[in-house]
Amino acid sequence: xxxxxxxxxxxxxxxxxxxxxxxxxxxxxxxxxxxxxxxxxxxxxxxxxxxxxxxxxxxxxxxxxxxxxxxxxxxxxxxxxxxxxxxxxxxxxxxxxxxxxxxxxxxxxxxxxxxxxxxxxxxxxxxxxxxxxxxxxxxxxxxxxxxxxxxxxxxxxxxxxxxxxxxxxxxxxxxxxxxxxxxxxxxxxxxxxxxxxxxxxxxxxxxxxxxxxxxxxxxxxxxxxxxxx
Numbered sequence: 001x002x003x004x005x006x007x008x009x010x011x012x013x014x015x016x017x018x019x020x021x022x023x024x025x026x027x028x029x030x031x032x033x034x035x036x037x038x039x040x041x042x043x044x045x046x047x048x049x050x051x052x053x054x055x056x057x058x059x060x061x062x063x064x065x066x067x068x069x070x071x072x073x074x075x076x077x078x079x080x081x082x083x084x085x086x087x088x089x090x091x092x093x094x095x096x097x098x099x100x101x102x103x104x105x106x107x108x109x110x111x112x113x114x115x116x117x118x119x120x121x122x123x124x125x126x127x128x129x130x131x132x133x134x135x136x137x138x139x140x141x142x143x144x145x146x147x148x149x150x151x152x153x154x155x156x157x158x159x160x161x162x163x164x165x166x167x168x169x170x171x172x173x174x175x176x177x178x179x180x181x182x183x184x185x186x187x188x189x190x191x192x193x194x195x196x197x198x199x200x201x202x203x204x205x206x207x208x209x210x211x212x213x214x215x216x217x218x219x220x221x222x223x224x225x226x227x228x229x
Contacts, residue, residue, distance in 0.1 A: 007101045009046060009067040015099050018072055021091070025077035025084075032081065033150075035143040035159055037074050046070030048134035048167055049127075052176065055169035056209060058126055065105055066130040069112040072096075073131055076113075085121055089114030118197045122204075129205035133213075136198040137167045137178045139191075154190055161186030169211075176206045179216040188217050199223070 012018060026038030050067040076088025089110040096106045112128040115121035116135055123129050141160045150156050164181040178199075182191065192199075199215055203223070206213035215222040 005100060006061075007068075007099055007105075008064060009050075009071055012068050012071055012096075012099055015095070017095055018075065018099075021075040021078045022072075025074050029077055029081065030145060030148075033148070033153070034081070035155055036145060037077060040142065041138055042071050042074060044138050045073060045131065045134040048137065049130040052130040052133060052167065052169055052209075053126060055171050056211070057171065062126055065108050066112075066127045066134075068096075068101075069109045069127050069131045070134055072109070073113045073116055073135060083117075083120065085117040086114050118201045121201070123201075123208040126209060129208040132205040133167065133176060133178070133202050136195070136202050137165060139180060139195070140165050151185070154194055157186045158182075158190050158194060161190075174211040175214055176202075176209070176211045177214040177216060178202065181218055188222070191217065192222075 022042060023038060026036065026041075029035075029037045046067045047070070049070040050063045053063045053066050072092055073088065074084065075091055076084030076086070079087050079091075092110050092113060093106060096109060097103065101109070108125060108127050111124050112131045115124050115128050116131050121132070123132065139159055140162050143159045144156050149160065151160075161182045161184075162180050163183060164179075166179050168177045168179065169175075170177065180191075182188070199213075199222075202215075203213040213223070
């Protein structure tokens with residue numbers, strides 16, 4: 001691809017190598033029983049990460065980098081679920097340069113990708129913060145692989161119970177709100193069992209952006225975390 005041209009998320013989506021990795025990652029996770037991690041998931045994360053920063057009035061290019069990071073954040077799953085953020089960041093270093101991104105932008109994206117998992121990640125930039133919130137907020141029944149749905153599996157059960165999810169940004173009051181609507185096929189206790197550390201990471205990400213993170217389940221606020229100075 002032509003160098004010195006501004007690379008967009010649409011350019012990244014067209015790259016054959018990156019597309020192959022995204023599909024391979026999704027197939028790998030399907031084989032070991034995980035929820036959907038393919039184009040639907042990365043598309044949601046890409047759009048949501050961009051939207052968060054746009055609503056907080058970040059520069060257009062930073063918003064675009066968040067969209068790019070969202071699209072490629074799970075490629076490390078093509079190798080192994082464990083440490084897939086770190087693996088993905090390393091894999092993306094040469095691939096994004098091949099697409100035509102300048103090194104300073106590549107470093108922003110791989111830093112965000114390498115830090116998006118709660119097991120070993122930290123919020124390191126605005127792009128990183130938006131990626132974390134977007135990724136952790138994708139809880140919805142559309143992620144359940146219907147052909148192999150297992151109500152005994154807590155991840156399937158929780159995601160299937162969630163009919164609606166939304167990330168809302170109140171820029172004036174500096175609040176990022178993640179709201180979900182669950183039916184009775186699962187419970188808030190189930191949700192918190194698998195999402196507690198993810199929501200705590202979202203709190204840290206929102207704080208990095210100068211916001212408070214609010215989690216709302218079925219109209220009820222679960223947390224009220226103040227902005228730390």
